[in-house]
Amino acid sequence: MEPAVFLDRDGVIIENRDDYVRSWSDVEFFPAALAALQSFSSSPYRIILVTNQSAVGRGLITLAQAERLNRRITAAVKASGGRVDGTFMCPHAPQANCNCRKPRPGLLLQAAEALNLDLSRSFMIGDALSDLQAGRAAGVREAMLVRTGRGIRQAGLPEATLLQPFRVFDSLAEALDHISSHSE
Ligand SMILES: [Zn+2]
Secondary structure, eight states: OBOEEEEOSBTTTBOOOTTOOOSGGGOOBOHHHHHHHHHHTTSSSEEEEEEEOHHHHTTSSOHHHHHHHHHHHHHHHHHTTOOOOEEEEEOOOGGGOOSSSTTSSHHHHHHHHHHTBOGGGOEEEESSHHHHHHHHHHTOSEEEEESSTTHHHHHTSHHHHHHOSOOEESSHHHHHHHHHHTOO
16 A cells, blocks of 8 residues: 545645636646645655535536546646646535535545555645545544645634644645655
8 A cells, every 4th residue: 555645736736716716717826836746756655636626516617627627737737747646526515515525534535445545654735624634534644734825824713723733834845845754
């Protein structure tokens, strides 16, 4: 079994949008995140995107459109020398009460099953408390927050104290450096 780094998509790789990422023109990469993924591509970790895309369940975009966006995002990471080994998406609206929408662990569990991942040696990086919760519920070694996207606000929420202790990094690069320096 292999260890993985699970990455949230919006707020970690690309900018969040209040009105959802609906089309390719809504996709704005964090240049530093692409560089960080390039540096990390030689690591032994599988790199897995885990993303809530409720715009599908809300009827704003189709599942096919959302999957196409994921493919283009992955292709752009690859074009800049990075690597994405899998993308797992929850397309459901919150009221569907599914098991895959973070903070639930379904996406990570799906990935672990499909790709034979060792969750206990894996990490989760996100910009939201729900990412921390999903990672922990899945049993990862460590879940951490980045101060990109919604990260600064999320780290300051009252609920964050209930989830302490967790590490917060300024960028994806710093979070990945932490993982590299604490490898097995
Ligand atoms: Zn779901």
